[in-house]
Amino acid sequence: MQASTIIAPEIEVPEGQEYVRRGGPDADLVAKQAAKSLDQPKLADTLAALIPGECNLDLIVVGCGPAGMVLAAETAKKGLSVGLIGPDVPFVNNYGVWVDEFEAIGLRHCLDVIWQDTALYLDSDSPILVGRGYGRVSRELLRAELLERCAKAGVLYMDSSVRGIDDGATGSTVRCRNGQSVQSKLVTVASGAASGQLIEYEKGGPGVSVQTAYGIEVEIDNYPFDPTVMHFMDFRDYRGAGAGHANLDDLEEDQRPTFLYAMPITPTRIFFEETSLAARPAMSFDELKRRLYIRLKTLNLEVKTMHEEEWSYIPVGGALPVTTQPHLAFGAAANMVHPATGYSLARSLTEAPLFAAQIATALEASTGSASGSGRSMKEAACAAWDGLWSRERKRQSAFNVFGLELILRQDLDGTREFFDTFFRLPEPLWKGFLSSSLSSVDLLGFAFMMFVKGSNGLRYRLIEHLVTHPQGLRMLQVYAGVETGPKPKQLAGTVALAAFVATVAYMMTSMGGNTS
Template sequence: MGAAVPGLQSSSPALVREPFAAVASCVCSGRNWLRLPLRRGDGGGSYGVKWIGRAGRERYCPPVCSSATVPTRLWDGVAEDREDYIKAGGEELDLVQLQASKTFEQPKIAERLQPLSDETLDLVVIGCGPAGMCLAAEAAKQGLNVGLVGPDLPFVNNYGVWTDEFAALGLEDCIEQTWGDSAMYIEGDSPIMIGRAYGRVSRTLLREELVRRCAEAGVGYLDSRVDRISEVNEGLSSVLCTSGRTVKSRLVTVASGAAAGRFLRYEPGGPEVSVQTAYGLEVEVEHYPYNADHMLFMDYRDYRCRDPESVDSEEIPTFLYAMPVSSTRVFFEETCLAARPAMSFGLLRDRLHERLEKMGIKILHVHEEEWSYIPVGVNLPMTTQRQLGFGAAASMVHPATGYSVVRSLSEAPLYAAAIARALRVSGGKATSSNSQEAAIEAWNVLWSGERKRQRAFFMFGLELILQLDTPGIKDFFVTFFQLPEWLWKGFLGSKLSSVDLIWFALATFVIAPNALRFKLVKHLLVDPSGAKLVQSYTGFGGGGGVVSSKSTDLKSVKGI
């Protein structure tokens, strides 16, 4: 919610800048399937190139940006399929990459961590975002020999968090500004006060803290992108880097962002990926019409002041999110909670400017422009594969809210402990069967039967949100924040057990207006996500069930 602000994830696609032409070298499993010259304005550049690979699997090459103001860019390599292409940015790929290519003065990882040695490692973590760095540090604390591999790039998104959640992670010193309460507007001029403090995270301080943790734990570092991962003799994996370096390790964890189809396999089927998009501006204004002591969590009011009957039922709702730095400097963001296909940045930009104009907010100076793109409701990774995942690469983004960072940071210690335990149980000698067993054990902790039931519930919520019109989404959020605090806080933070979520559903049904109740019942009975939810809870059709599932939950390995 609030796009990249609370739903932080690490996604650092490689950039190839060529002003007038580019060559798409589509590499799949180390082989060149297609080499095609593309020029700005070509049909292939506008819509991408699709073909069938030798294995009969559809392949997709992302489009070249045809904007006159943004340099042509290609995603390094190729999207493994259409789903991976959408995760990478889809039709908004050029602006997603522009956001990722921002430069800020932040500490360099290579200046703080020791260079990666040539010895065989216990664990390689690919990706230097918050999820990857936190996992690397925690795994090293478990006594593992850990290497971190990825480009030494700054954190570029504006991050916002509930202050109590960041304090629980020992990261309260990384918050640069705090608001004592958060406000939400649905109708009229009276806000709904959420009663929860919100904070803006310092990108620099967060990165400094995570780098410090890696340094203290003894994590080694290699500044390079990864070309591919292959299995070698004696149960080891080889990480082949674009720098020419090859790193051997017993296990590899991919934490390089949602578009990880090049390295990880995902469950087939399911609905197409949905996306939370947001367009933001940090600006100087003449005046700020809201209370600057409060963070504006959501303003769902119709800034056009239209008759509700005249609003197109197919219009996708968006809301205003704002963090006032002062009474005249504000970070505004127009956010689409979820859409399939993704709502374009162009439409969000137009809505934001129109909203600010209608509200009489005059922009005096623009400090920063932001494009936030968060895939939600993606398929789960296959938990029988040799390579591990974490963060957005492991589908840990909350399907119904876009939240990601707090879950990744909070689960890193437990997941690291599970990996260490699995490696110890598999024995000191690396063999193919031992490494495979260790990977499966770790996967089953990250995505236990309990976690899969929770996810089925969140996917049900996502599909409901996608179908709600503006009045419906307003009813939903008014109902949501009327729930007992432990329920709505737990839902946002992925803290509710599968049993707690049943209470959440019952309480929502009791409080909701009749129109929303009808939609909830219809959604449960008609939408495929309803059938999957029932299946996951009952165990019919192989879903496991609340009682029958024997998978290990993260909580069971705490303290290992």
């Protein structure tokens, strides 16, 4: 069972992309966020203990975040014997989700606040009402729900961090920091965005970007917005539009755009968050905090009581996992975070049953591999990987990374214009884009409609981005299926696709439209 080994070294000095994924220069605050102590039941008090050598495991899931817990429960429900290994820590992040997405997977009862509508402010004081309900996930309720599902399905649990995985033809050995080793047929890593020591990612492509946000849950008087509406994205200038405003622009060191995200829990208890949608390098928490307090001052708001601070650090984009490696990944570890929004919670919860079925099928097909009649565990893993990151999913991801790279190039005005156009698209398009549910063909329609609805300025930037950014060509290659060494026929397909996009673009530009 020792064909290949990936071991997390005892002294971890992350480099390159992994350094960024762990928090870069803000790694201490990222660690502080992860180490928050909240009163939630211990997994070890509810789940039966995983004792090495006493069980014959089909699957080990590494990591007890939402992705790991839901996958453990779903695979165990399929009849697999499943072990869950990871530190016994609470859910600490303040998650927000679209209500319809949580409703669709039967988790509405895990939302502790629901807003019937969602508001967006670009550069005027009139909100754009999106017409979609938004909810705050109760960390306690979601974790309790997933824990109950794990318990019911018979998931076994061990409280330890994992330091390495040894993969062999008939199974894998998970080596834990508590000194124990546990064997199983397959392993799925769900240890979050910074999993580079357990999972191998593709080389090349654009580097990882980061969505950062500094948040505070506070008591205030005179909340200036409608407390029954989710204040989703407020791109108005955090310094207000007062005198001297234009001159200040020149003095700002970091002119990258940020927006206010505010959840009115009650009319006086508010979760405010200043957010950088995506940046490379990441915008620092210091800068976000500075902007948030200036914004509150501009709004004449004074913090009376501080309940909680949040340091939200979400790596977005970057490389996909290598889909031929012998163990699997899920959730943020599998780069399932939407590159252009930073969301992944609803996607992981929604896709877990399907991925669980793919794992179960792959394992079933491997039965008898010892006698040569079935597939090896590596082949089983590859089959499951193909389900999670199919060609179609890779096309969607390439498109979304193209979108992310476009967002990274926008200044404040460009960002406002982008979202103004985005929310004027037909509802199924913008909703589908946010939910990662548009097919790769739908996404071309989405781009086309952005082009049609956008100003000439936005059209120009879209075309320029497609033609000049390496991700433009990469996206076309992935769509044409020639990302690794084009064959002449496929190359012709890429060129034809590029020519088609350019022709449509040219025609639309010549037809005129909004001007910016």
